[in-house]
Amino acid sequence: MKLGVQVNEGPYQHQASDSAYQFVKAAVEKGHEIFRVFFYHDGVNNGTRLATPPQDDRNVANRWSELAAKHDIDLVLCVAAAQRRGIADADEAKRNGKDADNIAPGFRISGLGQLIEAGIQCDRLVVFGD
């Protein structure tokens, strides 16, 4: 089955990001296709490579990146939400005159159309967040 996932909450905030990750992992292990994970609102904070959590804690951004690399999952950050929160890839940094980018590997920045497309293309859309 083709599944879409929306994440509206940042890492280390409450539990939504962890729940979404565990759900995606379980779905992939069951042989389902994860069409896309769309990060919206504070969810875009899942996609910074500059986070340095304590060594005995999970690294949420790395965990998403590794899962995406292993299973070829499309991780999309909402562009407007990302701009507000200072999450940028090289193109966005250049376009907005910033001196650095911080997007984590496996993530890309795009628009809300990507969420709508996931809603249309997927058999189910599951939302995690506040």
Place this chain on the structure above:
Amino acid sequence: MPTLHTVNKSPFDKTSLNSCLRFAKDGSSILLIEDGVYAALNGTTFTEAVKTAMKNVTVYALQPDIEARGMANKVIDGIKLVDYAGFVDLVEQNDRVESWL
């Protein structure tokens, strides 16, 4: 055309479970996750409402979240516990998922 409703907020904190119970049609399923699992606790002021709802809908709770909160032996009789794989199965078995946030 059954629907899976997920609720991730404690009923003692937010009204999302109340809203869910008002709108959930007979024969649908409700999965309690994250702090939503507090609704599965036996002996609270919310227990009766959940038991009443269980006459018409099937209530599930995410086992890892139940265990993380020390509730393993305190769950209302009849609530079914599922792991993340079971969560995925529920998503597959129902026609759509409504996430009450």
